[in-house]
Amino acid sequence: MTSETETTGARVLVVDDAATVRLYHSSLLLEAGFRVDEAANGLEAVEAAMATPFDLFVVDVNMPKMNGYTCVETLRSETVGTEAPVLMISTEDRPGDADRAYAAGANLYLVKPVSGDRLVRIATMLTAGKGMSA
């Protein structure tokens, strides 16, 4: 079990083109003590990841400019090469969607809406020991 202080400051990048969803996810994570950055599409996410190392990515699937799958693939490619866990959260729940996410390099595929408690719980679990102590 992780304590509050251990996870304080783990850096999360929330990627979603819908500002409302972004706000929802960010405020949940911020409240739980994460440091949160936001990106409105895959391209912005890749740019952000190249500038800053993140401990966790929360990525939407359907986005303009660069969709979630391509975004995660790029994050895992040699150009960026991030090893941080990636959560994909999508409205789509068709067979094969999750496999596509895993093939791209995501670590968990969740279907919207994800309850706030669950998102924070999983984020905390996956970033245990990451980030700087408060």
Next chain:
Amino acid sequence: MNPLLAQFLAEANDLLASVDEGLLQLERDPGDPELVNEVFRAAHTFKGSSGLFDFPELTRLTHAAEDLLDAVRGGRLALDSGMADDLLAAFDLIRGWLAHVTAHERLPASAGNDAAGLITKLRAPLGGEPVAHTQATVAAGIAVIDAAPEWLAWFHAEWLTETAAWLETTSSTMRFVRYAPDSDCFFRAEDPIHLIRQVPALDKLGIVQPEKWPAPEEYDEYVCLLSFVLATRASLGELEYLFRYVPDQVQIVELDAGAITRHLSGEPPLHVEEMITVAVTEVVDTELAADARAVLTAAHRALEINPADGAGLRAVAGTVAAAAQALGVPFDLTDADHAAVSAAVDRLLAEAAPAPAGILPTHPQPAAAHPQSAAAPAPAAAAPAEPAGRADDPGGQVGTRVLKVDQEKVDKLMELVGELNVAKNGLTFLADAAEEEFGSRVLSRRIKDQYAGLHRIAEELQSAVMDVRMLPLSVAFGRFPRLVRDLSRRLGKTIELVTEGEDTMADKDVIEALGDPLVHLVRNSLDHGIEPAEERIAAGKNGAARLTLAAVADGDAVIVEVSDDGRGVDPVRVKRKAYEKGLITEEELESLGDTEAVDLVFRPGFSTADQVSDLSGRGVGMDAVRASVEKLGGSVTMRSRFGQGTSTRLRLPLSMAVTQVMVVSVAGQRFGIPVDLVVETVRVPAAEMGHVLHQEVVVMRGEVVPVLDLARALDMPWNNDAGADRAILVVNVNGQRYGLLVEQFHREVDVILKPMEGLLAYADEFSGTALLGDGLVLLVLNMKEVLGLAARVA
């Protein structure tokens, strides 16, 4: 309002606008895959975001729209205008709902009924209601308990049977609540009856009496002995919110038809004690374990699909290690290869036994073959004490890149900047007073230094605030695609609307004030300018007419042009009409050139349409457009080539917030005159003033300029010293130069013009008032009206 909802409403507004625009473009260009995609994505985002709130009708309706658009996107359907109408109607309905949400934070009660018809229509081209797909998505966030608690027995079996049948047919679920108030609840200011009465969409209420009432002599009316069971169609969120102060006295379960049927057939019930255990103690650990298993299952699947190593494999190893840690079985997977990680996952999945079925009755067990089922949301019903989402939580405001600010706040800021300017200007008067009244040059100089610093800051502040007020012209253009579409349909004309330069920025007041004149011009074009398709084709033109709205910045002005390729203005007909209406004389009828003739349409009381149409204004013509544009400090010109089209050009100041005026005094009173009208100031010796007929004139560089006595025009008694030089302010109004005889010139000042209010609003000779630094109120003249007055008194 909670910030998440506020954010949603702001986003929804943008989305609605882009859906509208996209659909209109699509109708014209149905094949454009990029457009389809854009509209689809907007609808999709809408559905996704609306799911965060308890607006089931909204989610259902946007979902239906999304499915239709998805079919268009996938090439399974061609978008026709009927579908476009339905889609537009759907989004119009949503717009109405959102207005209601803005005011009341919930959808109108009629939402379900209003949506039903549209959903059917939207689904019709797809072959009607889809198979359970809608239901699955809508219900995705809510876990359905499949074992009923024993207190369900308090409901009548007959009613339960009926309800189960109904739930079966509609494949829906119902929320059941047991509320057992503490016996001393009255002393904690809890009011069970009041709470129960607030339960929304209540279907059935049962009041449960104690097994045995106390003997009369022991009866204490301050002890609550009753408990309640109720069935409702309200959402879990609503119920959790309603009972948020008494969570430990309430159990909420969501049941489908199957659960009720099993209860009726006597299946062992889910024990209340167990429910409480789930809710209070075990819940965190078990859920964490379930999440850890979900991560492991995902890792298992990822390893199967992805034989690759590198960053992806190390990420999987990292998540597996984290999950192992959470399950209390730490694994070191640093630098482990594919096989080692796979082996660890298999071992962990085998070891981490699933939670006992009784404790987590609703949670699907993660199965390797269906990784996405492991991702189903946590069972909200199992933990009634804890709201499922934190959507209601007002905390945790996140900085977004764009701040949406109430207009009033910006207006208020601008007003304060104006007052700051006035206060600042007061310092110069203070400096003068320091020198003249108190004889201190040093103090005067220091005040002036202070003034210079303050002036710089005030100017920066002013330009910063003005910058905030700048909006793109797209705000003013935004309404036209829809307007043109609807009107052109009604008129049976085919019209293509082209907008250019929507990014051009102008002050919000200018943008707002631009709305009406633009609507008028566009309607004029549609109604009178653009011919029916047959007439166009007969004239050798393209059957589809083109209407262009263009904006371009020009120094500190913005030019907006409305042009069409319609029939243009017939100068002969215009002149004849003007003559019939007595606007021009017979000689003018002969002598006026085509350009001047076109200009006649701006004359008050002129209208070329033979009858008042349904579309264009009634009795309000181009003169109204000119008046409102001039009120903004702008000008309007029209160019037209008969048979080829008309173009109306509005020239407006970028900002109306600050006006530069020249201060002059007349008969001891000071007045302001907008600087952009002023050509020059001259002093003319009395002897050089001339007369043409009864009009005083002055000859300047060979040009004869009529001179008007401003004091007489304003009816202010003033006796000019006959021998003194005349102070004449030369202004240019509507291309004509006039000299204004004034008493004295003063300096130019930047002022914030306030409109005339109340009774003074009828004083047309003034365009507004401004407060000067010394506290004096300056009346700013409306030169056009003043010239009219001068002409009347002459």
